[in-house]
Amino acid sequence: MGDKFxxxxxxxxxxxxxxxxVVVAEKFSPRVAQRSPTKYxxxxxxxxxxxxxxxxxxxxxxxxxxxxxxxxxxYLISNAxxxxxxxxxxxxxxxxxxxISGRTRIRRVxxxxxxxxxxxxxxxxFEDLPMYxxxxxxxxxxxxxxxxxxxxxxxxxxxxxxxxxxxxxxxIGKHLKVTSFNxxxxxxxxxxxxxxxxxxxxxxxxxxxxxxxxxxxDNMISEKHYLTSTPSKLFSKLSVPTDEKDFTEIKSIxxxxxxxxxxxxxxxxxxxxxxxxxxxxxxxxxNKISSENYGDIYPCVFCKCTDAKAIxxxxxxxxxxxxxxxxxxTAIGNPAEYFLQSNAEILMNQTLIPTAASMRxxxxxxxxxxxKAITQESSPDCKFEILFIVNPSQIAGDKNKGKAPVEHIxxxxxxxxxxxxxSLFHSDTDDAQSSKKNVISQELRVRKKIxxx
DNA sequence: CCCCCCCC
Numbered sequence: 001m002g003d004k005f006x007x008x009x010x011x012x013x014x015x016x017x018x019x020x021x022v023v024v025a026e027k028f029s030p031r032v033a034q035r036s037p038t039k040y041x042x043x044x045x046x047x048x049x050x051x052x053x054x055x056x057x058x059x060x061x062x063x064x065x066x067x068x069x070x071x072x073x074x075y076l077i078s079n080a081x082x083x084x085x086x087x088x089x090x091x092x093x094x095x096x097x098x099x100i101s102g103r104t105r106i107r108r109v110x111x112x113x114x115x116x117x118x119x120x121x122x123x124x125x126f127e128d129l130p131m132y133x134x135x136x137x138x139x140x141x142x143x144x145x146x147x148x149x150x151x152x153x154x155x156x157x158x159x160x161x162x163x164x165x166x167x168x169x170x171x172i173g174k175h176l177k178v179t180s181f182n183x184x185x186x187x188x189x190x191x192x193x194x195x196x197x198x199x200x201x202x203x204x205x206x207x208x209x210x211x212x213x214x215x216x217x218d219n220m221i222s223e224k225h226y227l228t229s230t231p232s233k234l235f236s237k238l239s240v241p242t243d244e245k246d247f248t249e250i251k252s253i254x255x256x257x258x259x260x261x262x263x264x265x266x267x268x269x270x271x272x273x274x275x276x277x278x279x280x281x282x283x284x285x286x287n288k289i290s291s292e293n294y295g296d297i298y299p300c301v302f303c304k305c306t307d308a309k310a311i312x313x314x315x316x317x318x319x320x321x322x323x324x325x326x327x328x329x330t331a332i333g334n335p336a337e338y339f340l341q342s343n344a345e346i347l348m349n350q351t352l353i354p355t356a357a358s359m360r361x362x363x364x365x366x367x368x369x370x371x372k373a374i375t376q377e378s379s380p381d382c383k384f385e386i387l388f389i390v391n392p393s394q395i396a397g398d399k400n401k402g403k404a405p406v407e408h409i410x411x412x413x414x415x416x417x418x419x420x421x422x423s424l425f426h427s428d429t430d431d432a433q434s435s436k437k438n439v440i441s442q443e444l445r446v447r448k449k450i451x452x453x
Numbered sequence: 454c455c456c457c458c459c460c461c
Contacts, residue, residue: 038459
């Protein structure tokens with residue numbers, strides 16, 4: 001099987017334009033890292049000469065590639081991330097390790113190279129090995145339907161939904177994440193927003209609850225004023241706050257560890273690292289990274305769309321400052337294009353390090369940022385993402401701005417869950433204590449379930 | 454809602 005391709009030992013960190021033909025010689029069960037919630041899965045790949053390399057998949061990629069990298073099958077692999085093994089593990093795992101990600105191009109080759117494996121290993125029945133030992137690894141589909149809840153919703157509905165999911169919640173990092181077999185994730189913080197991602201299946205009671213109250217929820221959402229420079233279908237229903245106290249000073253979130261998840265910031269963005277990649281190739285259907293060439297039609301491994309098109313998507317790593325401090329933050333897609341005053345195709349074709357002539361590298365005036373803090377698994381500090389940017393001139397003199405939807409709802413919503421005593425919008429003092437207790441007991445319940453897992 | 458990284 002050798003011929004026109006490189007061999008494993010031809011590929012070092014920094015090697016460009018390589019393709020290696022490999023057999024998946026071993027495939028281990030996915031595992032969760034000891035000291036972080038990171039999931040990883042190791043594979044051993046073997047070339048025609050019997051040389052091997054350890055390849056690793058992380059997180060969601062484990063399920064994404066489970067049908068792409070089958071034990072005993074042959075593949076052409078290019079553009080894996082090639083790294084030197086951490087010194088203390090070189091003896092055990094080899095000098096070089098590959099990381100397989102969405103960036104990696106994997107092409108199945110219909111060849112039977114099991115003889116290579118057999119000549120190297122003593123086992124022959126590898127086809128019969130259970131390939132995916134852990135069926136709870138993750139969910140495979142991430143079409144996103146996003147529902148943001150606030151204030152008393154978090155105490156009531158969020159808890160309620162979590163109790164009524166078919167599948168047990170798991171705690172990942174600082175987020176409560178709930179998965180169901182057909183794809184649901186919920187993340188929440190006690191004092192902030194609450195999401196439902198994905199297509200999901202809920203028990204009957206909750207279906208009837210959402211049905212009964214759908215009009216109220218729709219009203220709440222449509223009453224929300226919105227206007228952004230960087231429209232996002234996901235966040236199009238969010239208000240820019242009117243009250244200064246609803247904006248966050250950057251100094252208060254520098255080195256942020258946990259707490260609140262979303263912030264409004266009045267600040268200015270600027271690019272501090274000029275030499276960065278301002279785009280990535282993406283699937284036009286799901287925005288996930290693609291290993292294909294621009295314009296190519298391909299089956300997307302992430303969203304399973306059979307005729308996905310590879311298109312560039314803007315990305316920028318920037319610094320966000322206000323009078324009190326600065327944070328580093330990433331913007332992707334619309335907010336990145338808006339800030340740079342460019343578009344993904346131009347960014348892709350740009351070969352030289354950009355200058356202020358080719359794109360906007362810093363803002364002259366302050367603008368309003370909606371920022372998400374993400375708890376990182378690898379580091380104690382949060383990282384920040386710009387979800388959208390609003391130019392203040394857009395909201396000047398707008399009477400509707402910041403209109404709080406909760407003020408327009410008079411009728412309290414009854415929950416089906418009998419133990420939840422608080423009404424949806426009743427959030428004043430005498431209930432505050434009991435509400436806090438409920439949140440805590442819910443947290444304990446969740447933790448208990450995790451331990452049972 | 455998406456990039457990067459990630460683990461033995």
